[in-house]
Amino acid sequence: MRMDYTKGETWGSRPVRRYGLIGRPLQHSLSPWIHKRIMEAAGIRGEYRLYELQENELARELPRLVDELDGFNCTIPYKQKVIPFLRSLVPSAQVYGAVNTVYHGVGHNTDGAGLRSCAVPLWGKRVCILGAGGVARVLAVEAAQAGAEEIVIRARRLEQARELAALVCNLGFSHVHCADYQDQVSCHVLLNGTPVGMWPQVGGLPVPAEELANVQAVFDTIYNPTATRLVLKAKTLGLWAQGGLRMLLAQALAAQQIWNPDGDFTRLERELGSMERDLAWEVFRSSPLKLVLSGFMGAGKTHVGRLLAQRLQMPFADLDECVVRRAGQTIPNIFAAQGEEGFRQLERTCLEEELSAEGPLVLAAGGGTVLQQGTVELIHSLGGLVIYLDVPFETAWERCASGGERPLLNRGRESAWALYQRRRPLYAEAADLQVDSGGEDSQVVRAILAAFELEV
Numbered sequence: 001m002r003m004d005y006t007k008g009e010t011w012g013s014r015p016v017r018r019y020g021l022i023g024r025p026l027q028h029s030l031s032p033w034i035h036k037r038i039m040e041a042a043g044i045r046g047e048y049r050l051y052e053l054q055e056n057e058l059a060r061e062l063p064r065l066v067d068e069l070d071g072f073n074c075t076i077p078y079k080q081k082v083i084p085f086l087r088s089l090v091p092s093a094q095v096y097g098a099v100n101t102v103y104h105g106v107g108h109n110t111d112g113a114g115l116r117s118c119a120v121p122l123w124g125k126r127v128c129i130l131g132a133g134g135v136a137r138v139l140a141v142e143a144a145q146a147g148a149e150e151i152v153i154r155a156r157r158l159e160q161a162r163e164l165a166a167l168v169c170n171l172g173f174s175h176v177h178c179a180d181y182q183d184q185v186s187c188h189v190l191l192n193g194t195p196v197g198m199w200p201q202v203g204g205l206p207v208p209a210e211e212l213a214n215v216q217a218v219f220d221t222i223y224n225p226t227a228t229r230l231v232l233k234a235k236t237l238g239l240w241a242q243g244g245l246r247m248l249l250a251q252a253l254a255a256q257q258i259w260n261p262d263g264d265f266t267r268l269e270r271e272l273g274s275m276e277r278d279l280a281w282e283v284f285r286s287s288p289l290k291l292v293l294s295g296f297m298g299a300g301k302t303h304v305g306r307l308l309a310q311r312l313q314m315p316f317a318d319l320d321e322c323v324v325r326r327a328g329q330t331i332p333n334i335f336a337a338q339g340e341e342g343f344r345q346l347e348r349t350c351l352e353e354e355l356s357a358e359g360p361l362v363l364a365a366g367g368g369t370v371l372q373q374g375t376v377e378l379i380h381s382l383g384g385l386v387i388y389l390d391v392p393f394e395t396a397w398e399r400c401a402s403g404g405e406r407p408l409l410n411r412g413r414e415s416a417w418a419l420y421q422r423r424r425p426l427y428a429e430a431a432d433l434q435v436d437s438g439g440e441d442s443q444v445v446r447a448i449l450a451a452f453e454l455e456v
Contacts (some may be wrong), residue, residue, distance in 0.1 A: 017046035019259065022065065022082070023075035026050045029223075031073060033282055034252045037275055039257050041268040045261055046070070053078070058085065064106040071103045071259035073252075079134055083107060095171070096137050101255040108258055111138045114251030118242055120219045121189065122146035128187035129153050130206050133161040135221050136193030140164055143191070144173035151176040154186045184211055190230075192220040197228035199287045201378025205229045212237055223248045224287050226280045226453045229385065232433040235451055245283070245453055249276055280453040284312060289358035291448075294427055295389035296420055298396030300439050300444065301364035304389060307445045309362035318364045322350040344372055351375070355382035370430040371423060388431035388447060392438045393420045 004417040017039075021031045035048040051072075053061055058078065062085040065072055074082050079098040083089065091149050092112055099107035115138060127148045129139050132155035151168065153176065155161035161178040168176045179185055184207075196206040202225055212218065219233035223244035227235070234241035249272065257265060258306055268275075291308070293301040304316050309316035320331060323346050327334050334343045347366060355378075363384075370376055370386055379386055391399075397416060428434060435447045449455035 001127050017044060017070040017259070018049075018068070019046060019071050019073075020049040020051050020065070020069055021073045021075060022051045022062075023078055024052050024054065026052045026075075028286065029075075029247070030279065030282060031075075031252065034249060035256065037278070037317070038253055038256050038268060041271055041275070042256065042260070042263050042265050044256070055081070058082070066102065066105045070100070071255070073255060074100050074102065076134075077134050081163065095141055095167075096134070097167075098134050098137070100251065103258050104314040106160065108255070109138075110251040110254035110258070111135070111247070112142050114247035114249075115139070115142050115325040116146075117250035119221065120146075120191070120242070120245050121217050121240060122148050123179060124149050125188040125216070126150045126186070127152070127189045127191060129191045129193055130181070130196075131155055131193035132164045133156065133193060137164055137167065137186045139191045139193050139221070140168050140176070141171065143189075144168050144171055148173075148189075149175065152179055152187060153177070154179045154181050154183065154185060156181045180205050184208075186214060188215065189217045190215050190221070192218075192222065192228075192230055194299065196359070197230055197290070198222045199224045200383050202229065202289065202383055202385060205233075206318070209233055212239065215239060217241070220244060223245065224283050225289055225385075226283050227433075227451055229380075229432045232385065232451060236431065236434040243453065245280055246272075246276055249279055277454065284360075284452070284454065288383075289314075289354055290361045290363065290379075290382065290384040292355075292363045292365050292370070292384045292386050293389055294365050294386055294430065295367070295437065296391055296393075296396050296423060296427070297367040298399035299367075299391040300399070300441055301389055301449055303441050304437065304444045304448075305362050305364035307441055310447060311445055311449065312360070312362065313363050314360040317354050318352070318366075319347060319350060319369060320364075322354060323347050323366075323452065326350055344368070346374065348372065348378075352378060352382070355384050367423075371426050376430045385432045386430055388427045388434045388436055389437035389444065390424075390427070393417060395438050396420065 003100055021029060029050055032048045039046045062082060082099055086107045089107040092106040093099045093109040096109045097111055100108050101108040117449050122143050123146055125148055127143045132153055140151060153161045153164055158178060165176045165178050192206050194206050195205040212234055217240040218230060219242050220228050220231050220245040222228050226245050227243050231241045231243050293305050297299055306316050327346055347369060385419055433451050435444055437444045
């Protein structure tokens with residue numbers, strides 16, 4: 001839909017500047033929120049609108065937008081298709097072969113500046129890049145310019161990977177190779193330039209988890225969710241790991257600096273940390289996520305889950321309570337009447353029902369839920385992430401041994417210890433994120449929030 005306005009319109013004593021984003025689809029774009037915050041912090045009187053264009057509208061609309069807007073951004077699928085309508089390209093856009101920012105009819109690309117702001121440890125490292133599309137071009141060029149020792153590009157389309165390798169070689173970097181996407185490659189730094197793991201298919205993992213064993217750092221260009229399965233697993237291993245949220249924010253700031261070369265962005269640069277955290281919350285609010293808490297009996301799944309749901313302003317469900325409601329009897333009675341197999345069938349049915357419902361959810365799973373065959377795959381297929389609350393055995397025993405509602409603990413301490421030892425590595429294997437739950441519940445919640453960039 002065309003929106004007409006007059007360039008240079010004033011608001012009080014200062015001109016109102018007009019910016020926007022072209023692309024398709026745009027319904028989930030965070031750009032208006034980001035640019036509004038940047039302009040407020042920098043004292044810029046302006047507005048930022050979305051222009052969802054069909055490809056057959058580009059020839060008519062782009063010249064008008066160049067003339068009427070003070071600047072605009074480009075996103076998928078028009079980062080390359082806008083180039084014929086522009087007067088020229090700056091070197092960054094020429095190198096990447098793509099434009100994400102337009103000012104006075106000139107194409108720029110601020111993705112590289114966004115990536116550099118993330119301080120990914122690239123110098124002297126063997127870098128593996130997943131994918132060979134537009135964002136992978138940025139990753140490859142920046143890795144080469146940052147002094148990587150070697151670059152390996154893994155892509156499903158080897159021809160596309162070879163084209164990217166040739167581009168990097170033309171920049172004077174000769175230590176670049178290509179590999180099939182399925183090939184495991186030893187590297188120091190893993191950079192994901194694919195959409196695998198992006199909301200709403202958050203269960204995707206671009207490489208097998210075991211590939212992270214010898215990696216030192218992981219960067220995922222995906223920013224929704226704020227921490228993908230790849231980033232969460234890397235953080236669980238204690239690796240340097242970061243998602244694309246900061247890159248998104250920094251490339252928008254770089255665009256505003258291009259559009260407002262005389263602007264004062266000093267205050268904003270000091271506030272980037274808090275703005276990034278606010279942006280993470282905005283992502284959570286706009287994209288429903290399902291978090292499944294797992295762990296041994298007494299790990300605090302229900303208590304932590306309720307606190308976490310309250311903090312995230314998300315619904316909470318306890319899977320054991322769902323099973324009891326469906327069966328109309330207590331868990332010990334279910335075990336007595338149907339055995340563990342009957343209980344597990346009920347549990348899986350309730351799990352699927354809860355995760356299939358629309359909207360966000362924090363779900364406290366039972367102690368054996370994620371250990372059942374196919375359950376983790378089910379959780380991931382329904383848009384869930386698994387958070388393992390790792391509790392010391394002594395703490396777990398003190399918390400729940402005296403209760404009569406846990407049939408698997410009724411055989412005594414020695415049997416419980418053996419069960420704990422068997423299950424603990426299985427919980428870790430099933431987890432996307434592992435946190436220590438031996439302390440206060442509030443500390444556990446803070447650790448989970450920090451993993452998703454929601455708390456410093």
